[in-house]
Amino acid sequence: MSKRYRIGIGGIAIESSTFSPLPSTADNFVQERGDEIVANYPYFENGTFEGRQDVTWLGTLKARSIPGGPITADSYAAMKGELLERLQAILPLDGFFFDIHGAMSVLGMDDAEGDLISAIRALVGPACIISTGMDLHGNVTETLVENIDIFTAYREAPHIDAMERKAQAVRNLLTCLDEGIRPYRAWVRIPVGLPGEKTSTFWEPGKTVYGKLAESDGVPGVMDASLWVGYVWADRPRNSATTVVTGIDPDAIAAEARKIAQRYWDARRAFDFGVPTGDADWAIDTALAAERTPVVISDSGDNPTAGGAGDIPIVATKLLEREVIASGEKTVLLASLMNARAVQVAKAAGVGSEITVTLGGVNDPINGFPMEVTGTVHSLLENDETGGDIAIITVGGLHIIVPSRRIQFPLPESFDKFGLDLATFDIIVIKIGYLDHEWEELAPTRLLALTPGAVNQDIANLPFERIQRPMFPFDADMEQPDLTPRVFQPIGQEA
DSSP states (O other): OOOOEEEEEEEEEOBBOTTOSSOBOGGGEEEEETHHHHHTOTTEETTEETTOOSEEEEEEEEEEEOSBSOBOHHHHHHHHHHHHHHHHHHOOOSEEEEOOOSBOOBTTBSOHHHHHHHHHHHHHOTTSEEEEEEOTTOOOOHHHHHHOSEEEEOOOSSOTTHHHHHHHHHHHHHHHHHHTOOOEEEEEEEOBOOOGGGSOTTSTTHHHHHHTHHHHHTSTTEEEEEEEOOOTTOOSTTOSEEEEEEESOHHHHHHHHHHHHHHHHHHGGGOOOSSOEEOHHHHHHHHHHOSSSOEEEEEGGGOTTTTOOSOOOHHHHHHHTSHHHHTSSSOEEEEOOOOHHHHHHHHHHOTTOEEEEEESSSSOTTTOOOEEEEEEEEEEEEEETTTEEEEEEEETTEEEEEESSOOOOOSGGGGGGGTOOGGGOSEEEESOSOOOHHHHTTOSOEEEEOOOSTTOSOGGGSOOOSSOSSOBTTTTTOOOOOOOOEEEOOTTOOO
16 A cells, blocks of 8 residues: 655745835734645645545645735734744644745844744655745745755746746645655855846846756756745845755756856846836836836835835826826826725715825835825725725826735736726726736836836935945945755755
Protein backbone atom coordinates (compact mmCIF):
# COMPACT_ATOMS: atom_id res chain seq x y z
CA MET A 1 0.00 0.00 0.00
CA SER A 2 1.41 3.42 -0.97
CA LYS A 3 2.18 5.96 1.72
CA ARG A 4 -0.41 8.60 2.50
CA TYR A 5 1.09 12.05 2.91
CA ARG A 6 0.13 14.60 5.54
CA ILE A 7 0.74 18.12 4.22
CA GLY A 8 0.08 21.32 6.14
CA ILE A 9 -0.73 24.71 4.65
CA GLY A 10 -0.39 28.19 6.12
CA GLY A 11 1.20 31.60 5.95
CA ILE A 12 0.85 35.33 6.47
CA ALA A 13 0.89 37.46 3.33
CA ILE A 14 1.11 41.22 2.89
CA GLU A 15 3.19 43.73 0.94
CA SER A 16 4.34 46.34 3.46
CA SER A 17 5.66 49.81 2.67
CA THR A 18 7.87 51.03 5.49
CA PHE A 19 7.25 54.56 4.22
CA SER A 20 3.56 54.32 5.07
CA PRO A 21 2.56 55.99 8.35
CA LEU A 22 -0.48 53.67 8.55
CA PRO A 23 0.34 50.46 10.47
CA SER A 24 -1.39 47.24 9.48
CA THR A 25 -3.14 45.16 12.12
CA ALA A 26 -4.72 41.72 12.26
CA ASP A 27 -8.05 43.41 11.43
CA ASN A 28 -6.72 44.20 7.94
CA PHE A 29 -6.27 40.50 7.15
CA VAL A 30 -8.74 38.02 5.71
CA GLN A 31 -8.04 34.96 7.84
CA GLU A 32 -8.86 31.39 6.85
CA ARG A 33 -8.45 28.36 9.05
CA GLY A 34 -8.45 24.61 8.71
CA ASP A 35 -10.47 23.11 5.87
CA GLU A 36 -11.59 26.49 4.49
CA ILE A 37 -8.01 27.15 3.35
CA VAL A 38 -8.03 24.20 0.94
CA ALA A 39 -11.62 24.90 -0.11
CA ASN A 40 -10.69 28.39 -1.33
CA TYR A 41 -7.77 27.41 -3.58
CA PRO A 42 -8.91 27.36 -7.22
CA TYR A 43 -6.43 24.59 -8.06
CA PHE A 44 -7.90 22.21 -5.48
CA GLU A 45 -11.07 20.35 -6.44
CA ASN A 46 -13.21 18.67 -3.81
CA GLY A 47 -10.31 18.82 -1.38
CA THR A 48 -7.84 17.15 -3.73
CA PHE A 49 -4.97 18.39 -5.88
CA GLU A 50 -4.93 17.07 -9.44
CA GLY A 51 -7.06 14.12 -8.40
CA ARG A 52 -4.59 12.69 -5.91
CA GLN A 53 -6.25 10.64 -3.22
CA ASP A 54 -3.08 9.88 -1.26
CA VAL A 55 -2.75 13.26 0.47
CA THR A 56 -4.41 14.65 3.57
CA TRP A 57 -4.32 18.44 3.38
CA LEU A 58 -4.29 20.15 6.78
CA GLY A 59 -4.86 23.87 7.02
CA THR A 60 -3.42 25.94 9.85
CA LEU A 61 -3.87 29.72 9.45
CA LYS A 62 -3.72 31.58 6.15
CA ALA A 63 -3.89 35.35 6.60
CA ARG A 64 -3.81 37.72 3.63
CA SER A 65 -4.14 41.50 3.49
CA ILE A 66 -4.14 44.11 0.77
CA PRO A 67 -0.80 45.98 0.81
CA GLY A 68 -0.27 48.53 3.55
CA GLY A 69 2.13 49.71 6.21
CA PRO A 70 4.19 47.45 8.49
CA ILE A 71 2.26 45.11 10.77
CA THR A 72 2.18 46.01 14.44
CA ALA A 73 4.29 43.68 16.57
CA ASP A 74 1.34 42.48 18.65
CA SER A 75 -0.81 41.68 15.60
CA TYR A 76 2.02 39.71 14.00
CA ALA A 77 2.68 37.86 17.26
CA ALA A 78 -1.01 36.92 17.55
CA MET A 79 -1.25 35.59 13.99
CA LYS A 80 2.09 33.80 14.21
CA GLY A 81 1.11 32.28 17.56
CA GLU A 82 -2.18 30.94 16.21
CA LEU A 83 -0.50 29.49 13.11
CA LEU A 84 2.10 27.69 15.22
CA GLU A 85 -0.52 26.44 17.68
CA ARG A 86 -2.59 25.00 14.85
CA LEU A 87 0.55 23.55 13.28
CA GLN A 88 1.54 21.85 16.51
CA ALA A 89 -1.88 20.21 16.66
CA ILE A 90 -1.52 18.49 13.25
CA LEU A 91 2.02 17.13 13.58
CA PRO A 92 3.68 15.04 12.29
CA LEU A 93 3.77 16.28 8.70
CA ASP A 94 5.48 15.03 5.57
CA GLY A 95 5.27 18.42 3.89
CA PHE A 96 4.20 22.02 4.36
CA PHE A 97 3.06 24.57 1.76
CA PHE A 98 4.20 27.99 2.97
CA ASP A 99 1.83 30.45 1.30
CA ILE A 100 3.28 33.96 1.57
CA HIS A 101 3.78 37.10 -0.48
CA GLY A 102 7.40 37.76 0.50
CA ALA A 103 7.36 41.49 1.28
CA MET A 104 5.90 41.49 4.79
CA SER A 105 7.35 43.98 7.25
CA VAL A 106 6.71 43.98 10.98
CA LEU A 107 7.52 46.95 13.19
CA GLY A 108 10.84 46.32 14.92
CA MET A 109 11.75 43.32 12.74
CA ASP A 110 14.01 43.08 9.68
CA ASP A 111 12.94 39.73 8.20
CA ALA A 112 9.41 38.81 9.19
CA GLU A 113 9.02 35.88 6.78
CA GLY A 114 12.40 34.61 7.94
CA ASP A 115 11.21 34.74 11.53
CA LEU A 116 7.99 32.92 10.67
CA ILE A 117 9.57 30.13 8.62
CA SER A 118 12.29 29.59 11.25
CA ALA A 119 9.59 28.97 13.84
CA ILE A 120 7.71 26.66 11.47
CA ARG A 121 10.85 24.68 10.64
CA ALA A 122 11.66 24.31 14.34
CA LEU A 123 8.23 22.72 14.86
CA VAL A 124 7.98 20.46 11.82
CA GLY A 125 11.60 19.30 11.98
CA PRO A 126 14.19 18.75 9.23
CA ALA A 127 12.44 15.76 7.63
CA CYS A 128 9.39 17.78 6.57
CA ILE A 129 9.65 19.19 3.03
CA ILE A 130 8.62 22.83 2.78
CA SER A 131 7.64 24.45 -0.52
CA THR A 132 6.62 28.04 -1.16
CA GLY A 133 4.94 29.91 -4.01
CA MET A 134 5.76 33.62 -3.80
CA ASP A 135 5.00 36.92 -5.46
CA LEU A 136 7.93 38.09 -7.60
CA HIS A 137 7.87 41.31 -5.59
CA GLY A 138 9.09 39.50 -2.48
CA ASN A 139 12.49 39.95 -0.86
CA VAL A 140 14.22 36.58 -0.38
CA THR A 141 16.77 36.32 2.42
CA GLU A 142 19.28 33.63 3.25
CA THR A 143 17.16 32.75 6.29
CA LEU A 144 14.29 31.82 4.00
CA VAL A 145 16.56 29.70 1.83
CA GLU A 146 18.02 27.95 4.86
CA ASN A 147 14.57 26.79 5.92
CA ILE A 148 12.64 26.16 2.67
CA ASP A 149 13.33 23.18 0.41
CA ILE A 150 11.94 24.47 -2.87
CA PHE A 151 10.99 27.90 -4.17
CA THR A 152 8.58 29.01 -6.88
CA ALA A 153 7.79 32.61 -7.83
CA TYR A 154 5.36 34.21 -10.23
CA ARG A 155 6.78 34.92 -13.70
CA GLU A 156 4.27 37.53 -14.83
CA ALA A 157 3.75 41.10 -13.66
CA PRO A 158 0.90 41.94 -13.44
CA HIS A 159 0.37 38.53 -11.85
CA ILE A 160 -1.82 36.70 -14.33
CA ASP A 161 0.02 33.47 -13.48
CA ALA A 162 -0.32 33.67 -9.68
CA MET A 163 -2.53 30.63 -9.22
CA GLU A 164 -0.63 28.68 -11.87
CA ARG A 165 2.66 29.24 -10.05
CA LYS A 166 1.20 28.46 -6.63
CA ALA A 167 -0.13 25.21 -8.08
CA GLN A 168 3.38 24.52 -9.39
CA ALA A 169 4.74 25.01 -5.88
CA VAL A 170 2.33 22.35 -4.60
CA ARG A 171 3.27 20.11 -7.53
CA ASN A 172 6.97 20.55 -6.70
CA LEU A 173 6.31 19.57 -3.11
CA LEU A 174 4.59 16.36 -4.17
CA THR A 175 7.40 15.57 -6.60
CA CYS A 176 9.93 15.84 -3.80
CA LEU A 177 7.86 13.52 -1.62
CA ASP A 178 7.17 11.00 -4.39
CA GLU A 179 10.78 10.80 -5.54
CA GLY A 180 12.48 11.20 -2.18
CA ILE A 181 14.22 14.41 -3.29
CA ARG A 182 15.85 16.89 -0.92
CA PRO A 183 16.89 19.75 -3.21
CA TYR A 184 19.88 22.07 -3.25
CA ARG A 185 19.13 25.80 -3.53
CA ALA A 186 21.39 28.36 -5.26
CA TRP A 187 20.71 31.92 -4.06
CA VAL A 188 22.04 35.21 -5.42
CA ARG A 189 21.33 38.69 -4.11
CA ILE A 190 21.20 41.10 -7.06
CA PRO A 191 21.86 44.68 -5.83
CA VAL A 192 19.06 46.31 -7.81
CA GLY A 193 15.92 47.94 -6.42
CA LEU A 194 13.27 48.88 -8.97
CA PRO A 195 9.51 49.46 -8.71
CA GLY A 196 7.10 46.98 -10.22
CA GLU A 197 5.77 49.69 -12.53
CA LYS A 198 9.13 49.63 -14.36
CA THR A 199 9.64 45.88 -14.36
CA SER A 200 6.45 44.56 -15.90
CA THR A 201 6.80 41.41 -17.97
CA PHE A 202 4.41 42.84 -20.58
CA TRP A 203 7.14 44.93 -22.20
CA GLU A 204 10.91 44.85 -22.58
CA PRO A 205 13.27 44.13 -20.99
CA GLY A 206 11.11 42.38 -18.40
CA LYS A 207 9.39 40.31 -21.06
CA THR A 208 12.68 38.76 -22.21
CA VAL A 209 14.35 38.57 -18.79
CA TYR A 210 11.45 36.59 -17.37
CA GLY A 211 10.72 34.72 -20.58
CA LYS A 212 14.23 33.24 -20.54
CA LEU A 213 13.55 31.56 -17.18
CA ALA A 214 11.89 28.82 -19.21
CA GLU A 215 15.31 27.96 -20.64
CA SER A 216 16.49 26.99 -17.16
CA ASP A 217 13.48 24.69 -16.72
CA GLY A 218 14.93 22.33 -19.30
CA VAL A 219 18.40 22.07 -17.75
CA PRO A 220 19.06 18.60 -16.26
CA GLY A 221 19.18 18.75 -12.49
CA VAL A 222 17.05 21.93 -12.24
CA MET A 223 13.59 21.73 -10.66
CA ASP A 224 12.68 25.42 -10.51
CA ALA A 225 14.24 28.73 -11.49
CA SER A 226 12.76 31.86 -9.92
CA LEU A 227 13.60 35.54 -10.09
CA TRP A 228 12.35 38.22 -7.72
CA VAL A 229 12.28 41.90 -8.65
CA GLY A 230 11.87 42.51 -4.93
CA TYR A 231 9.73 45.04 -3.10
CA VAL A 232 11.54 48.35 -3.24
CA TRP A 233 9.51 50.42 -0.72
CA ALA A 234 10.91 48.58 2.28
CA ASP A 235 13.79 50.27 4.07
CA ARG A 236 15.24 46.97 5.21
CA PRO A 237 18.62 45.29 4.59
CA ARG A 238 16.85 42.50 2.66
CA ASN A 239 15.55 44.92 0.01
CA SER A 240 16.86 43.80 -3.39
CA ALA A 241 16.25 41.60 -6.38
CA THR A 242 17.17 37.93 -5.91
CA THR A 243 17.19 34.63 -7.73
CA VAL A 244 16.85 31.12 -6.33
CA VAL A 245 17.35 28.05 -8.49
CA THR A 246 16.32 24.75 -6.91
CA GLY A 247 17.37 21.28 -8.03
CA ILE A 248 19.31 18.09 -7.48
CA ASP A 249 22.54 19.09 -9.25
CA PRO A 250 24.43 21.77 -7.27
CA ASP A 251 26.69 22.71 -10.17
CA ALA A 252 23.79 23.05 -12.62
CA ILE A 253 21.68 25.21 -10.32
CA ALA A 254 24.65 27.44 -9.45
CA ALA A 255 25.36 28.01 -13.16
CA GLU A 256 21.73 28.89 -13.87
CA ALA A 257 21.48 31.19 -10.85
CA ARG A 258 24.57 33.10 -11.95
CA LYS A 259 23.21 33.36 -15.51
CA ILE A 260 19.81 34.66 -14.33
CA ALA A 261 21.39 37.17 -11.95
CA GLN A 262 23.75 38.51 -14.60
CA ARG A 263 20.91 38.81 -17.12
CA TYR A 264 18.88 40.91 -14.69
CA TRP A 265 21.87 43.04 -13.75
CA ASP A 266 22.71 43.69 -17.40
CA ALA A 267 19.14 44.84 -18.08
CA ARG A 268 18.87 47.16 -15.07
CA ARG A 269 19.17 50.46 -16.96
CA ALA A 270 16.65 49.46 -19.64
CA PHE A 271 13.69 48.97 -17.27
CA ASP A 272 11.21 51.80 -17.64
CA PHE A 273 7.54 52.68 -17.34
CA GLY A 274 5.20 51.20 -19.92
CA VAL A 275 3.03 54.31 -20.30
CA PRO A 276 3.86 58.05 -20.50
CA THR A 277 4.71 59.61 -17.14
CA GLY A 278 4.82 63.08 -15.62
CA ASP A 279 3.60 65.06 -12.65
CA ALA A 280 -0.08 65.34 -11.74
CA ASP A 281 -0.64 68.64 -13.56
CA TRP A 282 0.89 67.23 -16.75
CA ALA A 283 -1.27 64.10 -16.51
CA ILE A 284 -4.50 66.07 -16.04
CA ASP A 285 -3.77 68.55 -18.82
CA THR A 286 -2.75 65.76 -21.19
CA ALA A 287 -5.93 63.86 -20.42
CA LEU A 288 -8.12 66.92 -20.96
CA ALA A 289 -6.51 67.49 -24.35
CA ALA A 290 -7.00 63.89 -25.53
CA GLU A 291 -9.32 63.36 -28.50
CA ARG A 292 -10.54 59.94 -27.36
CA THR A 293 -12.00 59.34 -23.92
CA PRO A 294 -11.91 58.06 -21.31
CA VAL A 295 -8.27 58.62 -20.40
CA VAL A 296 -7.03 56.67 -17.38
CA ILE A 297 -4.53 58.25 -14.98
CA SER A 298 -2.62 56.30 -12.35
CA ASP A 299 -2.17 58.21 -9.06
CA SER A 300 0.89 56.03 -8.49
CA GLY A 301 2.37 57.37 -5.25
CA ASP A 302 -0.75 56.61 -3.19
CA ASN A 303 -1.42 53.19 -4.68
CA PRO A 304 -3.12 50.78 -2.21
CA THR A 305 -2.19 47.81 -4.42
CA ALA A 306 1.45 48.42 -3.44
CA GLY A 307 1.05 49.76 0.11
CA GLY A 308 -0.22 53.31 -0.31
CA ALA A 309 -2.53 54.81 2.30
CA GLY A 310 -5.27 55.55 -0.22
CA ASP A 311 -6.34 58.97 1.04
CA ILE A 312 -3.92 61.56 -0.36
CA PRO A 313 -6.14 64.17 -2.12
CA ILE A 314 -3.49 65.97 -4.18
CA VAL A 315 -4.87 64.84 -7.52
CA ALA A 316 -8.46 65.54 -6.46
CA THR A 317 -7.49 69.08 -5.51
CA LYS A 318 -5.75 69.66 -8.83
CA LEU A 319 -8.72 68.29 -10.77
CA LEU A 320 -11.08 70.78 -9.17
CA GLU A 321 -8.68 73.61 -10.04
CA ARG A 322 -9.68 73.02 -13.69
CA GLU A 323 -12.83 75.03 -14.43
CA VAL A 324 -13.99 72.53 -17.04
CA ILE A 325 -14.14 69.88 -14.29
CA ALA A 326 -15.41 72.07 -11.46
CA SER A 327 -18.24 73.29 -13.69
CA GLY A 328 -19.22 69.79 -14.80
CA GLU A 329 -18.32 70.36 -18.46
CA LYS A 330 -15.83 67.47 -18.16
CA THR A 331 -16.53 64.44 -15.98
CA VAL A 332 -13.98 62.58 -13.89
CA LEU A 333 -14.20 59.45 -11.77
CA LEU A 334 -11.66 59.26 -8.93
CA ALA A 335 -11.03 56.00 -7.08
CA SER A 336 -10.68 56.60 -4.27
CA LEU A 337 -10.31 58.68 -1.10
CA MET A 338 -10.92 56.58 1.99
CA ASN A 339 -12.76 58.38 4.80
CA ALA A 340 -15.15 56.54 7.12
CA ARG A 341 -16.47 59.72 8.73
CA ALA A 342 -17.42 61.24 5.36
CA VAL A 343 -19.32 58.06 4.47
CA GLN A 344 -21.27 58.29 7.72
CA VAL A 345 -22.26 61.86 6.86
CA ALA A 346 -23.30 60.78 3.36
CA LYS A 347 -25.41 57.90 4.69
CA ALA A 348 -27.13 60.13 7.23
CA ALA A 349 -27.94 62.71 4.57
CA GLY A 350 -29.06 60.23 1.90
CA VAL A 351 -28.72 60.03 -1.86
CA GLY A 352 -29.32 63.36 -3.58
CA SER A 353 -28.46 65.45 -0.54
CA GLU A 354 -25.80 68.15 -0.50
CA ILE A 355 -23.11 67.66 2.14
CA THR A 356 -19.86 69.26 3.20
CA VAL A 357 -17.16 66.80 4.27
CA THR A 358 -13.42 66.64 4.77
CA LEU A 359 -11.44 64.12 2.74
CA GLY A 360 -7.79 63.15 2.89
CA GLY A 361 -5.03 63.15 5.45
CA VAL A 362 -6.46 60.50 7.77
CA ASN A 363 -4.33 57.49 6.86
CA ASP A 364 -1.39 59.51 5.60
CA PRO A 365 -1.16 62.90 7.35
CA ILE A 366 2.47 63.21 6.25
CA ASN A 367 1.84 63.27 2.50
CA GLY A 368 -1.83 64.15 2.64
CA PHE A 369 -3.81 67.11 3.94
CA PRO A 370 -7.46 67.85 4.71
CA MET A 371 -9.56 68.73 1.67
CA GLU A 372 -13.00 70.18 2.35
CA VAL A 373 -15.56 69.61 -0.38
CA THR A 374 -19.22 70.46 -0.79
CA GLY A 375 -20.98 68.08 -3.10
CA THR A 376 -23.93 65.80 -3.70
CA VAL A 377 -24.35 62.23 -2.50
CA HIS A 378 -24.54 60.45 -5.86
CA SER A 379 -24.98 56.90 -4.55
CA LEU A 380 -24.34 54.60 -1.59
CA LEU A 381 -23.16 51.01 -1.37
CA GLU A 382 -23.37 49.21 1.96
CA ASN A 383 -21.32 46.37 3.42
CA ASP A 384 -18.81 45.90 0.63
CA GLU A 385 -16.54 42.99 1.56
CA THR A 386 -13.39 45.09 1.30
CA GLY A 387 -14.37 48.75 1.38
CA GLY A 388 -17.20 48.59 3.92
CA ASP A 389 -19.85 51.23 3.33
CA ILE A 390 -18.98 53.31 0.25
CA ALA A 391 -20.30 56.67 -0.94
CA ILE A 392 -19.85 58.40 -4.27
CA ILE A 393 -19.81 62.17 -3.84
CA THR A 394 -20.01 64.46 -6.86
CA VAL A 395 -18.40 67.89 -6.89
CA GLY A 396 -19.07 69.55 -10.23
CA GLY A 397 -17.95 66.96 -12.75
CA LEU A 398 -15.76 65.07 -10.27
CA HIS A 399 -17.18 61.83 -8.91
CA ILE A 400 -15.18 60.77 -5.84
CA ILE A 401 -15.51 57.20 -4.58
CA VAL A 402 -15.22 57.36 -0.78
CA PRO A 403 -14.89 53.98 0.96
CA SER A 404 -14.89 53.42 4.70
CA ARG A 405 -11.83 51.21 4.43
CA ARG A 406 -8.90 51.10 2.02
CA ILE A 407 -9.82 49.34 -1.19
CA GLN A 408 -8.23 48.53 -4.54
CA PHE A 409 -9.64 49.13 -8.02
CA PRO A 410 -7.19 47.23 -10.25
CA LEU A 411 -9.56 46.26 -13.09
CA PRO A 412 -12.45 47.85 -15.01
CA GLU A 413 -14.79 45.25 -13.53
CA SER A 414 -13.83 46.49 -10.05
CA PHE A 415 -16.37 49.27 -10.66
CA ASP A 416 -19.28 47.03 -11.69
CA LYS A 417 -20.76 47.09 -8.18
CA PHE A 418 -21.50 50.81 -8.54
CA GLY A 419 -23.48 50.49 -11.76
CA LEU A 420 -21.26 53.10 -13.44
CA ASP A 421 -20.59 53.19 -17.18
CA LEU A 422 -16.86 53.93 -17.27
CA ALA A 423 -17.01 54.83 -20.95
CA THR A 424 -19.11 57.92 -20.15
CA PHE A 425 -16.33 59.65 -18.19
CA ASP A 426 -13.71 61.88 -19.76
CA ILE A 427 -11.06 60.89 -17.22
CA ILE A 428 -10.73 58.02 -14.75
CA VAL A 429 -8.17 58.48 -11.97
CA ILE A 430 -7.20 55.35 -10.05
CA LYS A 431 -4.79 54.94 -7.16
CA ILE A 432 -2.96 52.12 -8.87
CA GLY A 433 0.40 51.27 -10.42
CA TYR A 434 0.12 49.08 -13.50
CA LEU A 435 -2.14 50.28 -16.31
CA ASP A 436 -1.66 47.42 -18.69
CA HIS A 437 -3.71 45.15 -20.91
CA GLU A 438 -6.83 45.12 -18.71
CA TRP A 439 -7.43 48.83 -19.41
CA GLU A 440 -6.25 48.98 -23.01
CA GLU A 441 -9.60 48.32 -24.70
CA LEU A 442 -11.45 50.90 -22.62
CA ALA A 443 -8.73 53.54 -22.59
CA PRO A 444 -6.03 53.51 -25.27
CA THR A 445 -4.49 56.58 -23.58
CA ARG A 446 -3.15 55.67 -20.16
CA LEU A 447 -0.92 57.96 -18.11
CA LEU A 448 1.09 57.46 -14.94
CA ALA A 449 1.16 60.47 -12.61
CA LEU A 450 4.31 60.64 -10.50
CA THR A 451 2.70 61.63 -7.23
CA PRO A 452 3.89 61.59 -3.58
CA GLY A 453 2.98 58.90 -1.09
CA ALA A 454 4.17 55.70 0.56
CA VAL A 455 4.98 54.14 -2.83
CA ASN A 456 6.49 57.17 -4.54
CA GLN A 457 8.14 56.18 -7.83
CA ASP A 458 11.07 58.54 -7.19
CA ILE A 459 13.01 55.65 -5.67
CA ALA A 460 16.49 57.17 -5.63
CA ASN A 461 15.33 60.20 -3.62
CA LEU A 462 13.31 58.40 -0.96
CA PRO A 463 14.80 58.58 2.58
CA PHE A 464 16.36 55.11 2.67
CA GLU A 465 18.70 54.53 5.60
CA ARG A 466 19.05 50.76 6.04
CA ILE A 467 19.31 49.16 2.59
CA GLN A 468 22.57 47.47 1.63
CA ARG A 469 24.75 49.77 -0.46
CA PRO A 470 25.97 49.99 -3.15
CA MET A 471 22.72 49.31 -4.94
CA PHE A 472 21.26 50.44 -8.25
CA PRO A 473 19.71 53.00 -8.86
CA PHE A 474 20.87 54.64 -5.63
CA ASP A 475 24.46 54.12 -6.75
CA ALA A 476 23.93 54.43 -10.48
CA ASP A 477 27.60 54.04 -11.44
CA MET A 478 28.43 51.11 -9.18
CA GLU A 479 30.75 48.45 -10.57
CA GLN A 480 29.81 44.91 -11.56
CA PRO A 481 28.77 43.18 -8.32
CA ASP A 482 29.82 39.72 -7.19
CA LEU A 483 27.00 37.48 -8.37
CA THR A 484 28.51 34.23 -7.13
CA PRO A 485 25.66 32.00 -5.94
CA ARG A 486 25.54 30.62 -2.44
CA VAL A 487 24.55 26.96 -2.70
CA PHE A 488 22.63 25.55 0.25
CA GLN A 489 22.88 21.86 1.10
CA PRO A 490 19.69 19.78 1.22
CA ILE A 491 17.87 20.40 4.49
CA GLY A 492 18.56 17.64 6.95
CA GLN A 493 21.72 16.65 5.08
CA GLU A 494 23.91 19.65 5.93
CA ALA A 495 27.56 18.83 6.54
